[in-house]
Amino acid sequence: MLENYLLIMVSTVLVNNIVLTKILGLCPFMGVSKKLETSISMSAATAFVLTIGSMTSWAINHYLLEPNNLVYLRTLTFIVVIAAVVQFTEMLMQKHFPVLYKMLGIFLPLITTNCAVLGIPLLNAQASYGLVESAFFGFGGAIGFSFVLILFASTRERLEGADVPEAFKGSAIAMITAALMSLAFMGFIGLDR
Amino acid sequence: MLIAILVLILLALIIGLVLGFSSIKFKVKGDPIVEKIDAILPQTQCGQCSYPGCKPYAKAIASGEADINQCPPGGEDGVKALAELMGVEYKPLDESHGITKPKSVAFIDEDTCIGCTLCIQACPVDAILGAAKQMHTIIEKECTGCELCLPPCPVAVNFASLLVQSIALQWRLLKKMPKIGNGNIPFIP
Numbered sequence: 001m002l003e004n005y006l007l008i009m010v011s012t013v014l015v016n017n018i019v020l021t022k023i024l025g026l027c028p029f030m031g032v033s034k035k036l037e038t039s040i041s042m043s044a045a046t047a048f049v050l051t052i053g054s055m056t057s058w059a060i061n062h063y064l065l066e067p068n069n070l071v072y073l074r075t076l077t078f079i080v081v082i083a084a085v086v087q088f089t090e091m092l093m094q095k096h097f098p099v100l101y102k103m104l105g106i107f108l109p110l111i112t113t114n115c116a117v118l119g120i121p122l123l124n125a126q127a128s129y130g131l132v133e134s135a136f137f138g139f140g141g142a143i144g145f146s147f148v149l150i151l152f153a154s155t156r157e158r159l160e161g162a163d164v165p166e167a168f169k170g171s172a173i174a175m176i177t178a179a180l181m182s183l184a185f186m187g188f189i190g191l192d193r
Numbered sequence: 194m195l196i197a198i199l200v201l202i203l204l205a206l207i208i209g210l211v212l213g214f215s216s217i218k219f220k221v222k223g224d225p226i227v228e229k230i231d232a233i234l235p236q237t238q239c240g241q242c243s244y245p246g247c248k249p250y251a252k253a254i255a256s257g258e259a260d261i262n263q264c265p266p267g268g269e270d271g272v273k274a275l276a277e278l279m280g281v282e283y284k285p286l287d288e289s290h291g292i293t294k295p296k297s298v299a300f301i302d303e304d305t306c307i308g309c310t311l312c313i314q315a316c317p318v319d320a321i322l323g324a325a326k327q328m329h330t331i332i333e334k335e336c337t338g339c340e341l342c343l344p345p346c347p348v349a350v351n352f353a354s355l356l357v358q359s360i361a362l363q364w365r366l367l368k369k370m371p372k373i374g375n376g377n378i379p380f381i382p
Contacts, residue, residue: 037280038280060204064200064203064204065200068196068197068200070196070197070200073197073200073201076201077200077201077204080204080205080208081204081208084208084211084212087212088211088212088215091212091215091216091219092215092219094219094221095219095220095221095225098221098224098225098226098229099226099229099278099279099280102226103280
């Protein structure tokens with residue numbers, strides 16, 4: 001049982017990393033990775049939303065959509081539910097972490113449009129995971145997201161001082177870095193046997 | 194078809210209830226960032242930052258209107274604490290707003306005070322006790338060392354030549370100096 005959950009975690013963090021293998025959630029990946037600190041807090045917020053979001057969407061899928069043969073409403077309802085969870089997170093943060101709330105600024109409501117956050121519940125539903133499995137899958141996805149986001153932010157901070165050719169400065173070299181990281185993560189597919 | 198509409202309405206209703214309830218529960222009174230900045234500021238109310246007091250300056254920092262390096266009494270440590278709180282780069286104190294001085298309290302030379310109450314009106318924290326034509330005195334616990342009482346004092350000569358005997362308002366270093374006895378020339382920071 002526990003093995004199963006661990007397997008889900010490892011596979012979502014490394015083998016099926018949502019950002020670098022599934023290519024989901026690239027907007028915050030490129031957008032918030034300029035500074036290490038903001039990327040860490042963004043990861044925390046996304047992790048919270050992803051875990052809660054995948055659990056609530058599992059409940060809605062399991063108790064509301066499937067019994068009524070409304071599976072075709074999945075995408076619509078999941079978007080609504082995720083938007084609500086993000087709103088809730090925003091209120092919670094404004095109350096308890098006002099500085100973090102100000103630092104994240106527009107990226108906090110933008111978690112709604114982070115496709116990873118919608119992608120994970122949809123993948124959950126496709127794989128017909130249970131509640132705990134869904135939560136682990138969501139949390140694992142969030143860990144994977146945080147992992148690559150923090151790695152990428154650290155790399156980009158180093159890149160600021162690196163001697164980059166004029167034509168590649170700024171976003172260009174960041175894209176190339178992301179591509180190389182993606183290639184490296186593809187290598188983890190070899191783990192899956 | 195009908196059940197789809199019903200399910201969506203039900204979902205919207207539940208979400209609306211949850212969000213409405215939590216918006217009441219997590220209501221933010223005032224601006225917590227302003228409170229946090231205000232707690233870092235030294236509360237001298239000296240106005241050297243070009244704002245009327247510490248709270249207005251805190252508001253200006255929170256809204257991004259003012260920079261974090263305009264508070265001389267807070268010193269470098271204050272700027273560092275603000276930079277950490279706001280998540281911005283540390284920058285040295287802007288010396289156009291004044292330089293950091295050792296913390297001191299005002300001291301009224303009771304032999305020369307004429308009881309004009311001008312310093313009482315200038316004091317932002319009501320740390321001066323006295324009445325018209327009566328001798329004034331400083332409540333040391335309340336005095337923030339903002340120096341706002343110095344310019345209005347009619348018997349204090351030029352601040353640069355504070356050592357002259359005919360001064361009413363003088364300054365004493367907090368803690369470092371023993372109480373100044375009669376006839377001693379006080380140490381001026």
